[in-house]
Amino acid sequence: xxxxxxxxxxxxxxxxxxxxSIGAQAANLAFLNDTPLAYMHxxxxxxxxxxVMSALNDKxxxxxxxxxxxxTGNSVKIDANITMDSTSTDGGRTCRALGVVLNAKGQxxxxxxxFCKVGGAWQLQKR
Numbered sequence: 842x843x844x845x846x847x848x849x850x851x852x853x854x855x856x857x858x859x860x861x862s863i864g865a866q867a868a869n870l871a872f873l874n875d876t877p878l879a880y881m882h883x884x885x886x887x888x889x890x891x892x893v894m895s896a897l898n899d900k901x902x903x904x905x906x907x908x909x910x911x912x913t914g915n916s917v918k919i920d921a922n923i924t925m926d927s928t929s930t931d932g933g934r935t936c937r938a939l940g941v942v943l944n945a946k947g948q949x950x951x952x953x954x955x956f957c958k959v960g961g962a963w964q965l966q967k968r
Contacts, residue, residue: 877945
């Protein structure tokens with residue numbers, strides 16, 4: 842049977858390791874603080890979502906357009922180059938892949954969302 846000192850030592854060591862790993866994980870995510878996503882507000886999200894939904898319905902594969910967050914009330918200028926990559930159909934389901942390069946404050950991030958619809962609305966697909 843382990844002694845009380847041995848048990849306390851193991852608990853202390855486990856606590857230190859857990860604390861260090863939580864701190865490391867938080868530090869590893871700090872790079873997200875300077876990505877364009879960090880500067881986006883709800884009105885920016887709503888505006889770009891509207892632009893993407895319109896493009897899914899109206900743009901052809903290979904077509905690109907630029908979205909800018911003018912009029913959203915955000916003091917940080919954010920823009921995105923959105924390219925319709927490909928469309929596929931399987932039965933009554935239509936899917937579209939697109940590329941989004943989002944830019945803000947000298948930083949950019951590349952996103953590759955896929956959307957599908959059966960009948961009505963486009964739905965973002967989880968990977």
